[in-house]
Amino acid sequence: MSPSRPSSRSHATKSKAITLPLPSYAQLSDADEAALSELFRKGTPANTLRAWERDLAYIAAWKMAVFGRPLTWPEEEAVALRFILQHAQDLTESPGPAQDAALELIAIGLRRELTAPAPATLDRRIASWQAFHRMRNLPSPFSAPLVSQARQKARRANARRRVAKSARPITRDVLTTLLATCDDSHRGIRDRAMLTLAFASGGRRRSEVTALNVEDITLSDFAEKGLVWLRLLETKTTRPGDAPRLPLKGPAARALVHWLEVTALKKGPLFRPVSKSDRPLPRRLAPDALRVILRHRLALAGLPQDYASPHGLRAGFLTQAALDGAPLAAAMKLSLHKSAIQAQKYYADVEITDNPATDLLGS
Known part of the structure; x- marks a missing residue:
């Protein structure tokens, strides 16, 4: 090199x-x-x-x-x-x-x-x-x-106006629309698990999602608490020595467990290609696979394929957190942003009339 x-x-x-x-x-x-x-x-x-x-x-x-x-x-x-x-x-x-x-x-x-x-x-x-x-x-x-x-x-x-990495953030409503296109085939079950995991675990980057292994998933708390733990060995801001553990709850946890149950995967790549005969293959998805999957789901949902990019899941997580009134520090614990200034940009992009702080006196 x-x-x-x-x-x-x-x-x-x-x-x-x-x-x-x-x-x-x-x-x-x-x-x-x-x-x-x-x-x-x-x-x-x-x-x-x-x-x-x-x-x-x-x-x-x-x-x-x-x-x-x-x-x-x-x-x-x-x-x-x-x-x-x-x-x-x-x-x-x-x-x-x-x-x-x-x-x-x-x-x-x-x-x-x-x-x-x-x-x-x-x-x-x-x-x-x-x-x-x-x-x-x-x-x-x-x-x-x-x-x-x-x-x-x-x-x-040469200063230029900041251009978003994704045309639009994939907020909860948009994600729900995409998930509605996922059927009960192996491909549909995989795509539902990938999209919900990428969003709910803090807006994971596409390379982080495809790099996951079955061994990075802990299910010991799922039966009692409905909680799945996700270990990220390496991200843009962390190293293998301080691999973070992130929780998955609700629909995202259930979608991931369902994928593991129907595939009976015990080790190796977590998300894999699915053949035309709807059979999961033993190899890992390409690092850019999430982009292809997202475009496919956008098309099935009747949206333009350039409506959003995989970064829209990351932007959508932080945007939704802002819309729901979640503190920035709490959202950053999941998104793993090191810079509050960088994460704050997503909060600043929220339409001011939708800011929960405008409703402090109630209706």
């Missing part, structure tokens, strides 16, 4: 941040640096690693197109500054080396258009670049004052 690593001795010659070579006793050995990289891999979610790889491929191709040289570690401040400046402007009507490089990236499928990428996209690519510097215990050029200032100005210059 990671690019070729130069020797420790060459680090000092390729960065303005280090003016004198470190003494040998202060340098990491090749084995130490390899162990450091492996530590990052083990402590980083698979989706994040894939994003880093894609971003690094883009960055490496960009530098080759602009400078005719591969990436160096640590990278030069001048290269980082040029990267920011070229991605902070619309290159549509700007012929020259920057446009030529962008066209080259478009030709090989790494860039879509000549307009400036969204600030969030630029921030993510820079964050990936910085992550590879941290992986090698090297200073990042993006911490230099001039580069940092240019990045802030680029972000302000």
Whole structure:
């Protein structure tokens, strides 16, 4: 995954941040640096690693197109500054080396258009670049004052209105409509269990749902309390060492137990493909399967297939929590948001006339 690593001795010659070579006793050995990289891999979610790889491929191709040289570690401040400046402007009507490089990236499928990428996209690519510097215990050029200032100005210059990840939140009423299309076939039972679990457990991401195993489900409290416990080994904000346990109640718990009963699954992937003959297959669903299932259910419900995306289940959970007057902190315990500011955006999107705080004096 990671690019070729130069020797420790060459680090000092390729960065303005280090003016004198470190003494040998202060340098990491090749084995130490390899162990450091492996530590990052083990402590980083698979989706994040894939994003880093894609971003690094883009960055490496960009530098080759602009400078005719591969990436160096640590990278030069001048290269980082040029990267920011070229991605902070619309290159549509700007012929020259920057446009030529962008066209080259478009030709090989790494860039879509000549307009400036969204600030969030630029921030993510820079964050990936910085992550590879941290992986090698090297200073990042993006911490230099001039580069940092240019990045802030680029972000302000290309600020865009926030666009929701899903066209609409899938609130309780919408979810009920989708569930009405689920029959008693294996496919219908699976889809009902997946959709209710994704919503009721805090608005789970599609990769988290498809990554679940039967062993992650605890049914010991179901007979007495109607409660199912769900263990998430790895999420975007948690690691295997602190895997959260989340409760499922009511229809979501019953739908999941029904799926386990009719399939008699004891171990392995929790949610699986269903054959045309309505037989559950032994392999795991693809990470993007929830998107396909959601589109199918939207079509059966008479709604456009682009009515909502899987993120609509996450947005719908928080939106419904706001509509029902649930405290933000309580909703975050299930959604596993680390940032109250991020979670609050869903509460802020609720129509103000529907806010339960407007009814404090009653009708």
